[in-house]
């Protein structure tokens with residue numbers, strides 16, 4: 257029997273209301289006990305983590321691993337390595353691969369490869385429509401059997417409302433949520449940044465906040481009609497958050513996520529035409545950034561997700577309007593999120609709820625997002641105070657498209673434990 261004692265850390269597990277100095281004993285990949293002063297003689301190995309925070313492993317509901325088909329940007333192995341370096345023990349990966357994950361063969365490929373890599377959970381999200389084309393439903397039922405945890409056309413927005421309604425009916429009967437990239441693409445078409453004074457000044461075609469808000473309203477109305485669990489991806493505008501708040505008050509089954517980049521940066525970041533500040537939805541205004549942070553405080557936003565979207569240097573080293581949308585996010589998730597604690601928007605347990613407890617609930621997983629005895633021993637151990645400059649050398653991903661290079665960050669993942677095994681160590 258293999259066992260590991262995590263000793264002397266500050267355990268924060270909001271799923272059990274635990275916050276304090278405890279030891280955690282792990283046996284055969286599961287948590288067995290959380291108590292004060294467990295004797296080191298009870299375990300075959302001991303990890304001393306005095307001064308560090310011990311949390312349930314982070315769960316990222318939104319990432320792009322680019323495998324199959326675009327392995328020059330990322331693959332399941334490099335993506336898993338980057339994820340665990342960011343303290344993430346479960347990654348949900350979007351279906352916009354090549355081929356698209358719209359059938360059980362692709363789903364099975366992802367599940368099998370991730371198991372072979374063995375560093376973290378990779379939970380595939382299946383496409384809503386074949387090829388993400390919005391014309392015909394994907395093989396949703398068969399993909400559920402093969403292991404998808406949700407469906408989404410992320411990258412696209414499922415233009416056909418009738419088709420999305422049908423997909424929602426299926427998802428509801430299959431007991432999985434629908435993740436939407438909520439956007440009226442006909443309104444944002446041709447845009448490359450947030451529409452406003454700055455886009456006018458720069459001469460870059462804009463994407464109005466209303467494109468996102470129209471998408472959010474439609475998707476909420478369809479969720480209300482079908483009763484499905486709707487999870488709205490990467491919400492970036494104040495207006496969209498207000499609409500979601502109202503829907504929640506009305507009792508619609510809707511949850512949503514915000515990303516670290518949307519609560520950290522404003523559209524000002526694109527002033528120097530930095531293609532690493534180009535993503536969809538785009539960086540917005542100060543008022544929207546404030547609304548994103550406030551939504552986490554009030555609980556309107558349930559989850560922080562990365563929307564890790566790797567693109568190679570070549571692809572990003574082009575004129576602003578030619579560059580693809582998206583930035584990487586696994587390794588900056590924790591330090592940027594900890595800023596919310598420092599600024600008083602969240603307590604540490606509330607932050608861990610957004611990074612772990614709530615995402616587990618959304619994908620209906622009971623044995624992760626918690627350190628309850630019997631749960632899988634997925635644990636993130638971090639130093640909230642460690643300061644460092646974020647450099648390219650630190651990046652484990654195959655791509656380095658991030659606007660946070662050269663930033664002084666505070667908060668570092670020191671150990672990541674997956675099924676009781678140490679899969680990442682910060683040396």
Ligand SMILES: NC(=O)N[C@@H](CC(=O)O)C(=O)O
Pocket residue numbers: 320352410411412437534535536537563565566581582583
């Ligand atoms: N977020 C992005 O800017 N890009 C994503 C697609 C998406 O999440 O919509 C990608 O796949 O590159």
Ligand SMILES: [Zn+2]
Pocket residue numbers: 410411412437489490536537
């Ligand atoms: Zn998207």
Ligand SMILES: [Zn+2]
Pocket residue numbers: 318319320350410411563565
């Ligand atoms: Zn995405």
